[in-house]
Amino acid sequence: MSRSFCIPEDSVRRSATWERILLFLSVALMESFRITVFICADPRYSDIDGVVVGPGSRAIVANWVRAGNAWSTKVTTSPHVLRGYRDNIGDSIQLSVNAGHDARERLQSLAAYLGLGWHQLGKRCEQLRDSRLSGIYDLRSHLISFAGLDRSLKFVAAAHGHHCNCS
Numbered sequence: 001m002s003r004s005f006c007i008p009e010d011s012v013r014r015s016a017t018w019e020r021i022l023l024f025l026s027v028a029l030m031e032s033f034r035i036t037v038f039i040c041a042d043p044r045y046s047d048i049d050g051v052v053v054g055p056g057s058r059a060i061v062a063n064w065v066r067a068g069n070a071w072s073t074k075v076t077t078s079p080h081v082l083r084g085y086r087d088n089i090g091d092s093i094q095l096s097v098n099a100g101h102d103a104r105e106r107l108q109s110l111a112a113y114l115g116l117g118w119h120q121l122g123k124r125c126e127q128l129r130d131s132r133l134s135g136i137y138d139l140r141s142h143l144i145s146f147a148g149l150d151r152s153l154k155f156v157a158a159a160h161g162h163h164c165n166c167s
Helices: 009-014 017-032 079-094 103-113 118-128 146-160
Strands: 002-006 036-040 051-053 059-063 072-076
Touching (some): 002 079, 017 036, 017 103, 017 146, 036 103, 051 079, 059 079, 103 146
Antiparallel strands (some): 059 072
16 A cells, blocks of 8 residues: 655745654654555645555545644545546655655655654654653644554664564
């Protein structure tokens, strides 16, 4: 499965470091579930919904962009819509700013694109991977959970230390 979305360079430049780190960890979470993430920087793709094209003839559209304050999800099996999503994913792969043969390489490329140090991120994730985050942080967002955050930290720490099957 793959997930494709657009993050233009000007959006990266305008975002705070904590937002870029959260985005990075969100991508790491998807990659930990073997969902290959492709990120395109071309602003022409900014209005395309985030989508996961699954096996068979279905796509899951999951987005909070342009959905107001609510999370929006839907499943489609329409051949016409699926063809459009597959075309967009194909374009995203060609234009991807986080190219790589495996999750580790894609995460390294993403860290560079987001202006985040891969080694610094990896070391911090290694330090936090065995912590009980629920005792350290107070999450205010309903869009993330400690389980997801823990999984992301462990995945990045393993990828940084080469101790994962990051394909």
